[in-house]
Amino acid sequence: MDVLSPIPFSSPAHPSVANSDQRGNMIEGNQRASPVVRSLFGDASLPPKEVGSSASSSNSGSQFQNSGEKSAMENELIVNEVLHEQHQTFAGSLNVTAEDQSSMKSKVKETMEKAFWDGITDTMKQDEPRYDQVVELMREVRDEICDMAPQSWKGEIFEAIDLDVLSQVLNSGKLDMDYLGNILEFALNTLQKLSASANEGELKVVHQKLLKELVEICQAGDGSNHSYVIALIKGLRFVLEQTQALKQEISKARIKIMEPLLRGPASLDYLKNAFANRYGPPSDASTALPLTMRWLSSVWDSIDREWLEHTNALSELTRSQESSSQRLLPSTTLRTGGSIFRMSGASNIASNATGSDNKHPECKGEKVDLLVRLGLLKLANEVSSLTQEALPETLKLNLARLMAVQAQLQKIIVISTSILVLRQSLLSEQMVCNSADMEIIVSSCVKQLSDHLDSVEDAGIKEIIEILGTFAEGDDSGDSTKLQSRKNVMARLLTKSLQADDPISIWVSCAVYLAARGIMLGGSGTHGRELAEIALRQVGAAVLLDRVVEAARVLLVASTVSCGVHGPWYAHLIEKM
Structure with missing residues (x-):
């Protein structure tokens, strides 16, 4: 299929990774505590680029060869x-609503972009300016x-944007704005x-307005490089912004062109054929797919x-339901003492699972599916x-999808452990006397913890x-010394x-893993949810059932x-085991 390339996919939100072998590392005094959820990961790694995202290359031949x-x-x-039921999410990511524009994230992005361009301007105003960043931006x-244009x-x-010539012009000591202006004008044209075609007239007006502004900036200066630097940076920024806007429009058009392919079994056949073209037939799986093996x-x-x-767990669940409609939470304790109360009404959490078995069915034990x-x-x-x-x-x-689920499971572990600590504190000081009050407190705490960990990346x-x-x-809200001691x-x-x-x-x-396994093997319907709830209740975290279900659903799809x-490649690999 020969269609234009879309803007790269946005990765689901997930925490950055920090070097640590610990899930928590308290720093005493006024120093900031190291990130908890981040430190659940064992190595440092930035989110990798999505497969198929653009990469800069100075070798035109290589770029031509790889474009197809x-x-x-x-x-x-x-x-x-x-196929992963993300079409609406993906299409929606191509548009920025007015609400997004006014959001805190949008403001942070705007601030970071301004700092980036200000930094480039500052480096070019120095006595010995560095133009390497400008060359990279032009690249x-x-x-x-090139990614959007036809091969021809x-x-x-x-030829028009020759980076070697550009580098020589920039480092000559005297900026040639006629040459630089021609490059910007070529890019805009x-x-x-x-x-x-419907937007061409409007764009022409906007582009002519920009070029006029750049000329005025240069003429208003004293003929030094300073005014030329400001004009060049303003022009580069505008061109890059226009490029991204056009890529979004092309992405929407591309999805519309591909709509017939995206419906029905043709989509599976498309991916299967593409995989075969890249890795060979299933009979080659044992040598062509070493990482999968x-x-x-x-x-x-x-x-x-x-x-x-x-x-066995499923059989026990069935027997338990037949003998009694009420399941009791086994009594468990932290090593410092204290019990965990049964969560009242936990089995009724998120009853919207009814009927979802058909969408995410339970595993029947077939080897490929189970594996x-x-x-x-x-x-x-x-x-x-x-890592990729x-x-x-x-x-x-x-x-990106798997990393997002990984981050969610780590957050669930952190929240579950935090709940245990809170329960221990409340019970050891006898601040709660009945299970109903305890669960109200825990539910409220879980909501705050979840909101905080979801919104603050390095909590x-x-x-x-x-x-x-x-x-x-x-009753110690007025006793700061006692409260601080309790926090310590x-x-x-x-x-x-x-x-x-x-x-x-x-x-x-282990409890979180068993809960997720209950959904993965029992399906996202009644059986799977009940197995997951039983596992979470072992650590007093049944209130987190919905989070586990949502994470496991992504893996199920x-x-x-x-x-x-x-499937054919998996079947061949299993034969070799």
């Missing part, structure tokens, strides 16, 4: 997103235009040609045990951050303890309990899609 492959990969990304302009245009684009092999030895555990479901869960449950390089070949299109122990402290004041105790307990090798950490992590696309 990149376009094909971007087509696969779109089809893959739609980005050239490459972005690319020679002219590279090319964007006009690429835009829809390693991934499946790491799960293979445990699938019989995990399937037996699941079926892929458990394999995806184990990937998302890993402590170290996932280590991801199985069959999952390369889903890195740490200190911030979590401040939230817990507001629910553990009791909770901070030490939480820090210790979040250590990877601590029994509490192991216990909570990924499993269904991957089995539909890569």
